[in-house]
Amino acid sequence: MTNVLAMNQVSYKRNLKTILHDVDLTLETGKIIGLLGENGAGKTTLMRLITGSAKGKGTVAVSGDTVIANRKSHISFSEQLHGFSNSTKLDEVIAFYQRVYADFDPKQFTELCTFLQIDTSLKLSSLSKGMKEKVIIALTLARRTNLYLLDEPFSGIDSMSRKKIISSIIKWKPENATMVISDHYVSEIAPILDEIVIVKDQTIYTHRPADSVREEFGVGIEAYYESLYEGGVQHD
Amino acid sequence: MQFDDKVPIYYQIKNHIYHEMMTGQLAAGAKLPAVRQLAVDLTVNVNTVQRALGEMIQEGTIESQRGKGNFVTTDTTRIAQLKEQLVVEQLERVYQQLHALNLSDDEIITSLKQYIEQRGQQHD
Structure with missing residues (x-):
């Protein structure tokens, strides 16, 4: 098993405040990982440290590459389309992706659009929250990379869209690619996770196989995750 | 398929396939769907399906034929x-x-x- 990600003693401060410290995290190829933690725990920061859009102390290697420009080419990160104006048509967004990312696969994108029932002639402003999330997923999964980072793809969307997104992850994630999905609502994605990483107390609190939680403690992922937070209160 | 989150998923996948074998939905010698298709049908991880099938191949309830796929054993x-x-x-x-x-x-x-x-x- 080779590693797609190796983070070594990574720390990050913003305005003198420690957001994450002493992060050691190694992820193997081909896995789906649930990145769990409360709002503000540092999940998005962790993803930005991986892509290199946030820089901290320590080393980050993606597929063995530590140089940020190279790292970015190995990563497909679910960006929120903030860089586009509301009047932009989806077709134009797609054309942009194709121009910027050499690994963008238009055929795969078309398949994803059919599956997720995305109408690419619409403008960004006319998309519902759920539809926008589906577009982001389709754009992210249409790139052929080693590492996919999905930042809270299920927040604020209806359960039908959630199910569709989960199915598209199972269908289209390349076998050798690793996917990190951040969420603070665990129960729906729990069955598709190989491993869970819990961010708590500004660091990686736990990293273990999802089935080992069930096997060793006889509890579900959500109950386990909640128990860590309840247990943590006593230390404060 | 609804999963009990307290029980390892690979174990529940095995039980699901056993159940189909017992009820005859998967008869002796029947071909199982491809791994990814099973994962999509059950809404689970491909690796977890592989683990379940790997254990079933080990225990001899299904047989893997190179390049053809997985089949329910014909060993009655x-x-x-x-x-x-x-x-x-x-x-x-x-x-x-x-x-x-x-x-x-x-x-x-x-x-x-x-x-x-x-x-x-x-x-x-």
């Missing part, structure tokens, strides 16, 4: 063994629970008999 003795194993697992569970209620072995047999007779009448 093995299927009969599996059925017995599943029955024993269920009986063990019921036995333990009745035992925990302080029923003796004789009482367990009597109450099971009674239960089945009454159940039969209700369903007639």
Whole structure:
């Protein structure tokens, strides 16, 4: 098993405040990982440290590459389309992706659009929250990379869209690619996770196989995750 | 398929396939769907399906044919063994629970008999 990600003693401060410290995290190829933690725990920061859009102390290697420009080419990160104006048509967004990312696969994108029932002639402003999330997923999964980072793809969307997104992850994630999905609502994605990483107390609190939680403690992922937070209160 | 999040998913996938084998939805020698298709159908991780199938290949309930896919074993003795194993697992569970209620072995047999007779009448 080779590693797609190796983070070594990574720390990050913003305005003198420690957001994450002493992060050691190694992820193997081909896995789906649930990145769990409360709002503000540092999940998005962790993803930005991986892509290199946030820089901290320590080393980050993606597929063995530590140089940020190279790292970015190995990563497909679910960006929120903030860089586009509301009047932009989806077709134009797609054309942009194709121009910027050499690994963008238009055929795969078309398949994803059919599956997720995305109408690419619409403008960004006319998309519902759920539809926008589906577009982001389709754009992210249409790139052929080693590492996919999905930042809270299920927040604020209806359960039908959630199910569709989960199915598209199972269908289209390349076998050798690793996917990190951040969420603070665990129960729906729990069955598709190989491993869970819990961010708590500004660091990686736990990293273990999802089935080992069930096997060793006889509890579900959500109950386990909640128990860590309840247990943590006593230390404060 | 609905999963119990407290039980390892690979274990539940195995039980799901066993169930299909016992009810004849997957007959002896039948071809199983491709791994990714199974993952999509059950809404689970491909790796977890692979783990479940790997264990079933090890125990001989399914057979892997290179380049062709996975098939339910045609070994009827093995299927009969599996059925017995599943029955024993269920009986063990019921036995333990009745035992925990302080029923003796004789009482367990009597109450099971009674239960089945009454159940039969209700369903007639």
